[in-house]
Amino acid sequence: MSTRLPTTDRAARVALSRIAEPGNTSVHRAVQAHGAVDALTRFVNGAMSATGVVGGHYSWSRLAEDLRGSDLLGARVVVPSDADWPAGLNDLTVPPLCLWVRGEIDLAAASARSVAVVGARSATAYGTHVATDLAVGMCERGFAVVSGAAFGIDAAAHRGALAVDGLTVAVLAGGIDRLYPASHAQLLGTIADEGAVISEQPLGVAPIGSRFLKRNRIIAALTNGTVVVEASLRSGSLNTAGHATSLGRPVAAVPGPVTSMQSAGCHALLREIDSQVQLVSDADELAEHVGRIGYDLAEPKRGERRATDDLDPEDRLLYEALPLRAHRQIPDLARSVGLTEMAVRAGLGRLELCGAAERDLLDGWRKTGTTSTRRQSTRGSVGEAGR
Amino acid sequence: MSTRLPTTDRAARVALSRIAEPGNTSVHRAVQAHGAVDALTRFVNGAMSATGVVGGHYSWSRLAEDLRGSDLLGARVVVPSDADWPAGLNDLTVPPLCLWVRGEIDLAAASARSVAVVGARSATAYGTHVATDLAVGMCERGFAVVSGAAFGIDAAAHRGALAVDGLTVAVLAGGIDRLYPASHAQLLGTIADEGAVISEQPLGVAPIGSRFLKRNRIIAALTNGTVVVEASLRSGSLNTAGHATSLGRPVAAVPGPVTSMQSAGCHALLREIDSQVQLVSDADELAEHVGRIGYDLAEPKRGERRATDDLDPEDRLLYEALPLRAHRQIPDLARSVGLTEMAVRAGLGRLELCGAAERDLLDGWRKTGTTSTRRQSTRGSVGEAGR
Numbered sequence: 001m002s003t004r005l006p007t008t009d010r011a012a013r014v015a016l017s018r019i020a021e022p023g024n025t026s027v028h029r030a031v032q033a034h035g036a037v038d039a040l041t042r043f044v045n046g047a048m049s050a051t052g053v054v055g056g057h058y059s060w061s062r063l064a065e066d067l068r069g070s071d072l073l074g075a076r077v078v079v080p081s082d083a084d085w086p087a088g089l090n091d092l093t094v095p096p097l098c099l100w101v102r103g104e105i106d107l108a109a110a111s112a113r114s115v116a117v118v119g120a121r122s123a124t125a126y127g128t129h130v131a132t133d134l135a136v137g138m139c140e141r142g143f144a145v146v147s148g149a150a151f152g153i154d155a156a157a158h159r160g161a162l163a164v165d166g167l168t169v170a171v172l173a174g175g176i177d178r179l180y181p182a183s184h185a186q187l188l189g190t191i192a193d194e195g196a197v198i199s200e201q202p203l204g205v206a207p208i209g210s211r212f213l214k215r216n217r218i219i220a221a222l223t224n225g226t227v228v229v230e231a232s233l234r235s236g237s238l239n240t241a242g243h244a245t246s247l248g249r250p251v252a253a254v255p256g257p258v259t260s261m262q263s264a265g266c267h268a269l270l271r272e273i274d275s276q277v278q279l280v281s282d283a284d285e286l287a288e289h290v291g292r293i294g295y296d297l298a299e300p301k302r303g304e305r306r307a308t309d310d311l312d313p314e315d316r317l318l319y320e321a322l323p324l325r326a327h328r329q330i331p332d333l334a335r336s337v338g339l340t341e342m343a344v345r346a347g348l349g350r351l352e353l354c355g356a357a358e359r360d361l362l363d364g365w366r367k368t369g370t371t372s373t374r375r376q377s378t379r380g381s382v383g384e385a386g387r
Numbered sequence: 388m389s390t391r392l393p394t395t396d397r398a399a400r401v402a403l404s405r406i407a408e409p410g411n412t413s414v415h416r417a418v419q420a421h422g423a424v425d426a427l428t429r430f431v432n433g434a435m436s437a438t439g440v441v442g443g444h445y446s447w448s449r450l451a452e453d454l455r456g457s458d459l460l461g462a463r464v465v466v467p468s469d470a471d472w473p474a475g476l477n478d479l480t481v482p483p484l485c486l487w488v489r490g491e492i493d494l495a496a497a498s499a500r501s502v503a504v505v506g507a508r509s510a511t512a513y514g515t516h517v518a519t520d521l522a523v524g525m526c527e528r529g530f531a532v533v534s535g536a537a538f539g540i541d542a543a544a545h546r547g548a549l550a551v552d553g554l555t556v557a558v559l560a561g562g563i564d565r566l567y568p569a570s571h572a573q574l575l576g577t578i579a580d581e582g583a584v585i586s587e588q589p590l591g592v593a594p595i596g597s598r599f600l601k602r603n604r605i606i607a608a609l610t611n612g613t614v615v616v617e618a619s620l621r622s623g624s625l626n627t628a629g630h631a632t633s634l635g636r637p638v639a640a641v642p643g644p645v646t647s648m649q650s651a652g653c654h655a656l657l658r659e660i661d662s663q664v665q666l667v668s669d670a671d672e673l674a675e676h677v678g679r680i681g682y683d684l685a686e687p688k689r690g691e692r693r694a695t696d697d698l699d700p701e702d703r704l705l706y707e708a709l710p711l712r713a714h715r716q717i718p719d720l721a722r723s724v725g726l727t728e729m730a731v732r733a734g735l736g737r738l739e740l741c742g743a744a745e746r747d748l749l750d751g752w753r754k755t756g757t758t759s760t761r762r763q764s765t766r767g768s769v770g771e772a773g774r
Contacts, residue, residue: 020725021704051701054725126644209707210700234690255642255654257513258668267642268688270657270666279657279666281645301655303621313597314438317408320596338407338441 004060005041010079012036013098014066014202019043019058022200023214026050028094036097069203073177075102086111091247092221096200100176103169103196110167110196114144115290116219116244118237119153119229120262127153127230127262130254132160134227137283139166141296146171146223148215149184149191153229153237158191168195171222173215174207175199216240225250225290227280231265238265245276252280252289308356314339318347319356319367327364391447392428397466399423400485401453401589406430406445409587410601413437415481423484456590460564462489473498478634479608483587487563490556490583497554497583501531502677503606503631505624506540506616507649514540514617514649517641519547521614524670526553528683533558533610535602536571536578540616540624545578555582558609560602561594562586603627612637612677614667618652625652632663639667639676695743701726705734706743706754714751 006012013036020027020043030039030048042048043055070077078085078099084107089095101107115138117131135145135157144167147154154170161168170191172180176199179185191197200218201211216236220226220243228251231237241251253270256263269277280286288298308319317337322328330348334341348365351357359365393399400423407414407430417426417435429435430442457464465472465486471494476482488494502525504518522532522544531554534541541557548555557578559567563586566572578584587605588598603623607613607630615638618624628638640657643650656664667673671685695706704724709715717735721728735752738744746752 051730052704052725054722126646130645210703232690233688254645255650255657255666256644258517258641258643259513263642264668264688267666267668270642271672279642279654281651281654285658301620301651303619316597317439335441338439343438 005044006063007037009036009081010077010098011063011067012040013079014077015040015058015063016097017200017202018062018066019055020053022096023094024052025094026053027097031097066202069177070100073102073203075100075176078107084108086222088221088223089218092217096218099198099200100203101196101198102176102192105167105196107196107198110144110169111222113142114146114223115286116146116223116226116240117153117157117229118147118219118226118240120231120235120237121150121152122262123152123156123230124260124262126256128156131156131229134229134283134286135160135166136164138286139164141283141287141291143287144169144195146219148219149188151181155184155187158187162190162194165194169222170197171215171219172197172199172207173201173211175201175203175205177203178205178207180207212236213239217243220244220249221247223249225252227252227254227286228266228269229254230256230262232261233264233268235265238269241269241277250278250290251276252278252286254281255279308354314343315347315350318344319351322357322365322367324367327360327366329364333365392431393450394424396423396468397464397485398450398454399427400466401464402427402445402450403484404587404589405449405453406442407440409483410481411437411439412481413440414484418484453589456564457487460489460590462487462563464488465494471495473609475608475610476605479604483605486585486587487590488583488585489563489579492554492583494583494585497531497556498609500529501533501610502673503533503610503613503627504540504544504616505534505606505613505627507618507622507624508538509649510539510543510617511647511649513643515543518543518616521616521670521673522547522553523551525673526551528670528674528678530674531556531582533606535606536575538568542571542574545574549577549581556609557584558602558606559584559586559594560588560598562588562590562592564590565592565594567594599623600626604630607631607636608634610636612639614639614641614673615653615656616641617643617649619648620651620655622652625656628656628664637665637677638663639665639673641668642666695741701730702734702737705731706738709744709752709754711754714747714753716751720752
């Protein structure tokens with residue numbers, strides 16, 4: 001079939017997206033070998049053919065329709081030669097031919113500091129809470145939050161980002177005019193206004209089956225790293241995590257109750273042998289894992305420090321022998337802990353220095369009183385946490 | 388001070404437990420060098436002295452009292468030369484001199500297949516539930532459950548074991564006559580009847596501060612491995628986990644909600660760099676981690692398998708193009724998915740074989756109907772989990 005063919009790279013990529021499912025390996029190879037314009041010509045003229053490529057069906061009117069449709073929607077088509085093409089996509093074995101984009105943001109800049117927050121559609125209240133919190137925290141740290149606009153974790157992530165005027169990007173499995181799920185039409189409208197709604201699928205393409213799996217590779221490639229918040233053992237978010245791992249991107253998972261099937265997928269990820277998947281419990285830890293090395297550092301979590309934490313064993317024994325309200329004399333203490341009086345005197349000096357012991361006028365010693373209004377037993381005042 | 392000194396290893400070890408805190412390094416070294424009888428003699432006679440050793444205070448009447456007290460309590464003293472001395476204790480830098488034991492079980496046998504289940508005293512309902520479940524599951528797999536009889540996780544572990552007539556051992560920080568905490572007196576009585584209550588501390592010794600830390604090393608050494616069920620960032624159970632790690636024993640931690648401070652210690656363990664701590668979510672996984680290699684294997688958790696799971700990409704595309712209720716003819720399918728009719732025919736054959744597609748008399752094809760009473764959309768029937 002003879003037809004007028006596009007002569008620009010951009011138009012050729014749009015056309016190629018119609019004659020084969022995006023992600024088609026043969027099309028990718030042909031474009032690499034011959035450029036998009038020439039590859040399209042060969043497929044349409046029958047000089048080249050490949051599984052899944054229906055070159056004979058393409059027509060110029062279809063291309064015109066595609067470009068007009070895009071304009072009507074206020075969308076644009078971004079191709080690899082554009083300045084705001086996200087470089088991360090080039091890491092894919094089969095990168096998208098082009099992206100349909102609704103939204104004014106610079107995609108390349110957003111992608112350069114970004115995190116994918118993904119997870120179960122049938123999320124629990126716990127999962128949506130954590131996803132929202134993580135998205136908020138990551139936006140506050142300057143990350144764009146990328147997800148798939150699905151029910152549950154995805155939506156919570158987008159909403160968290162929007163709540164703090166953060167950048168958020170929704171990657172759809174179908175065309176960007178096919179707002180899916182339908183009940184997220186308003187959410188997707190807001191994301192397009194404030195961030196971007198993108199897809200490698202041309203307009204009108206239905207979001208079905210395998211397109212979700214292909215979409216997941218884009219979420220993984222677009223971002224610095226991926227966190228799975230809740231996932232059942234068959235969740236598609238594990239597929240996104242798998243893509244991220246293949247791409248060498250850091251992957252994190254949020255743990256949850258072991259009694260919740262919605263956390264079982266996260267726990268399975270964390271249990272994988274030689275797993276590089278990191279357990280994260282908040283945005284600090286997530287930013288450290290997916291962010292810039294040496295820049296996005298999380299403070300290690302520690303319990304409250306106590307003055308007596310660093311006592312050596314002898315001083316600790318001595319400390320424990322001290323009463324809290326009464327006083328004890330040094331010879332008595334020495335007998336009790338099995339130290340010489342000189343050693344006890346030195347130890348008491350050290351305890352006094354760190355504020356753990358005090359003496360009265362008659363050289364009796366006791367533990368330093370706390371200002372707590374609760375009555376405290378001797379036993380309760382130190383080492384309680386050490387049991 | 389001259390005094391009648393014990394002449395047996397057992398009596399000397401009981402006496403040594405009185406003249407220094409059990410766990411005293413100097414006493415341990417002296418016993419290793421000279422034997423317990425000779426070491427005791429040297430400390431009491433002043434031929435040897437060491438920090439924390441109050442040899443001058445010991446008297447024969449004290450020993451008689453100790454042994455009589457033990458008898459009255461129906462307890463026994465187990466020493467390293469006894470057949471039921473748990474061999475694992477010898478891995479400690481400073482093993483106990485002896486153990487006071489209430490309970491008829493063979494400690495060595497119990498210790499040989501055992502797990503320490505430890506955690507927060509201020510456990511949540513989630514934590515106690517999981518600890519009970521783990522203890523039940525481990526007992527059913529023939530493990531003895533060892534813990535510290537504290538409130539919260541410890542008690543839940545003991546109770547879970549008792550509920551299924553499993554073996555359980557409580558290791559106390561004070562003397563075995565000092566039932567601590569007091570409100571667990573009945574629980575400890577049952578543990579002594581069904582399993583064992585043990586301590587390296589002589590009778591009457593109060594369970595205070597550093598003795599809990601020393602006790603923890605015994606819990607770790609006595610068992611094949613340790614699981615921390617819930618732990619705040621300063622929980623003593625992290626100390627037990629640390630001892631277990633130092634001893635080369637496997638350590639596991641149960642995750643929980645990241646919103647719960649009672650799981651923060653477990654998450655911190657799991658996040659440690661080069662952590663060998665394994666995330667476990669049930670007794671299967673715990674038994675695999677602490678049990679015998681190749682014997683206590685856990686089945687990897689998987690989602691439900693579907694007939695279409697292993698389809699190659701082309702067959703999957705074809706499968707997705709099939710309607711669920713109507714039928715489609717082969718030429719139509721070929722056009723739609725961009726395959727030759729021959730390829731479609733072959734693909735349909737494979738789909739038919741795996742039960743995913745069926746044909747009507749007129750050679751029309753559709754997805755295999757399910758017997759589900761729910762109406763299913765085409766989209767919902769496969770790949771739903773793949774999103």
